[in-house]
Amino acid sequence: MAKIYQLKITLKNTKPAIWRRVQTNADISLNELHYLVQVVMGWGNSHLHQFNCAGQYYGDERLWQESFDDFDMRDSLTTKVEKVLKKEKDKILYEYDMGDSWDHNILLEKITTVDIPLMHPICVKGAMRCPPEDCGGVWGYAELVETMKDPNSEEYEEMSEWLGVDEFDPAEFDLEWVNKRLKNFSTDVKDSDKNLIV
Numbered sequence: 001m002a003k004i005y006q007l008k009i010t011l012k013n014t015k016p017a018i019w020r021r022v023q024t025n026a027d028i029s030l031n032e033l034h035y036l037v038q039v040v041m042g043w044g045n046s047h048l049h050q051f052n053c054a055g056q057y058y059g060d061e062r063l064w065q066e067s068f069d070d071f072d073m074r075d076s077l078t079t080k081v082e083k084v085l086k087k088e089k090d091k092i093l094y095e096y097d098m099g100d101s102w103d104h105n106i107l108l109e110k111i112t113t114v115d116i117p118l119m120h121p122i123c124v125k126g127a128m129r130c131p132p133e134d135c136g137g138v139w140g141y142a143e144l145v146e147t148m149k150d151p152n153s154e155e156y157e158e159m160s161e162w163l164g165v166d167e168f169d170p171a172e173f174d175l176e177w178v179n180k181r182l183k184n185f186s187t188d189v190k191d192s193d194k195n196l197i198v
Helices: 030-041 137-149 156-163 175-182 185-194
Strands: 002-011 018-025 049-053 056-059 091-096 102-114 122-127
Touching: 002 030, 018 030, 030 049, 030 091, 030 102, 030 175, 030 185, 122 175, 137 156
Parallel strands: none
Antiparallel strands: 002 018, 002 102, 018 122, 049 056, 049 091, 091 102
């Protein structure tokens, strides 16, 4: 029998909330959970990340290098999600990009048992667009959204050029596109690890 976790991933301090609901095998590593968050939220995996479970930090030693021991981290490659999220309503914090500090609450909503494990994670539902990388965190993103509402504002043209779009819809979320990306999840994780620059 295999355990399936339903997780709700919410980007903290966003209004309206930016969130995703996913189902995944419970025995994936925290490192795989990192890639899962990257895919379903829409991040580009170009910054450091870490997990915080009740004050215990987990990270990828290959990325943190000397700081790994300084911060008393545990290895996210060898730690299974089911070892830190054990029962429904358990939570873990995932931080992406230490500069912009994109903090995500990951809540274990439901545990089910099935005969055959999932071939890949599935995104069940979600809302709102992922902020662009390097926009200054939650507060910088809120300013960006306001700027893009007014094509007559002084900053609109500059921001539009930076984003590479003429129109920006913060409510956009494409569930089908996310699930297409998740079909190759295991291969993508392995390829990303192979191409890891340290």
